[in-house]
Structure formats: C-alpha cells, structure tokens
Amino acid sequence: MKKLLYLLLAITITSCGGDDDGNVPLDYLGTYQGDVVIYLDGNYHGTLYNHSMTFVSIGNSNEVLIENSLITTSTCDFTPTGFVIPSTQAVSTQTFYALEYGSGTLNGDELQIELYQDQYDTATNTVYFSGYWTGTLTKIE
Numbered sequence: 273m274k275k276l277l278y279l280l281l282a283i284t285i286t287s288c289g290g291d292d293d294g295n296v297p298l299d300y301l302g303t304y305q306g307d308v309v310i311y312l313d314g315n316y317h318g319t320l321y322n323h324s325m326t327f328v329s330i331g332n333s334n335e336v337l338i339e340n341s342l343i344t345t346s347t348c349d350f351t352p353t354g355f356v357i358p359s360t361q362a363v364s365t366q367t368f369y370a371l372e373y374g375s376g377t378l379n380g381d382e383l384q385i386e387l388y389q390d391q392y393d394t395a396t397n398t399v400y401f402s403g404y405w406t407g408t409l410t411k412i413e
C-alpha cells in the first residue's frame with residue numbers, strides 16, 4: 273500500500289512539474305500583419321490595410337506590451353491560445369470616460385483580433401460612442 277501511495281505521489285509531482293512557468297511562449301510573440309475593419313457606433317467606417325501589431329514580453333508573466341495597438345490600452349495577457357485585454361478604463365475626464373477591452377484568438381500563424389472602446393458620459397453613465405476593430409492578422413516575424 274505504501275508503494276502505491278509513493279507511486280501516486282510521484283506521478284502527481286511529475287505531472288504538476290514541467291516547464292510551464294507562467295511565461296508567454298516566445299514563438300507566439302512577434303509581429304502580426306493584416307487588414308483591420310473599423311466600425312464606429314456599429315457602422316462600417318473604413319479598413320486599415322496591412323496594419324502591424326507587435327507583441328513583446330514585458331517580464332516574467334503573461335503580460336505583453338502591444339506595439340501599434342489600435343486602442344489606448346497597450347498591454348494584454350498573452351497565452352498559447354491568444355490574448356485578452358480585460359475591461360480597462362483607458363481615459364477619464366470630467367465629461368466622459370472610456371472603457372476598452374478585447375481579445376485575440378490564435379490559429380497557427382493567424383491571429384483573429386476583436387478590440388472595443390466604449391465612451392461613456394460621466395453624468396449619465398451611458399455609452400455615447402463606441403468603436404470596434406476586427407481582423408485576421410498573420411505572423412510575419
């Protein structure tokens with residue numbers, strides 16, 4: 273019985289070990305490029321052709337700096353499945369504040385992005401303007 277207990281303990285320790293130290297896998301970082309469609313208040317506004325976004329590791333975590341982000345928020349949590357920008361108050365004035373959020377889903381070398389910015393009237397707490405950016409970017413470096 274003792275041998276079985278030690279065997280189970282060894283299997284548990286081995287399966288919980290490994291090289292997952294919480295850092296972003298380096299092969300997912302880099303520059304992604306593609307066309308991004310812009311919607312303002314739900315209406316098509318335009319397309320950014322060949323837009324590049326670069327994801328750079330900040331330190332010993334999954335937090336990543338986004339260079340050439342399409343919104344004010346320039347950091348995200350990046351994992352092997354993509355990235356998440358949690359709801360963040362990016363701007364605040366006496367008359368309005370902006371909440372930003374978004375995500376990206378990795379599929380091989382392609383990254384499908386969805387970024388949002390909602391601007392709220394501080395007096396009424398209602399959205400008076402919203403922006404949405406979407407596109408599929410391909411890793412180029």
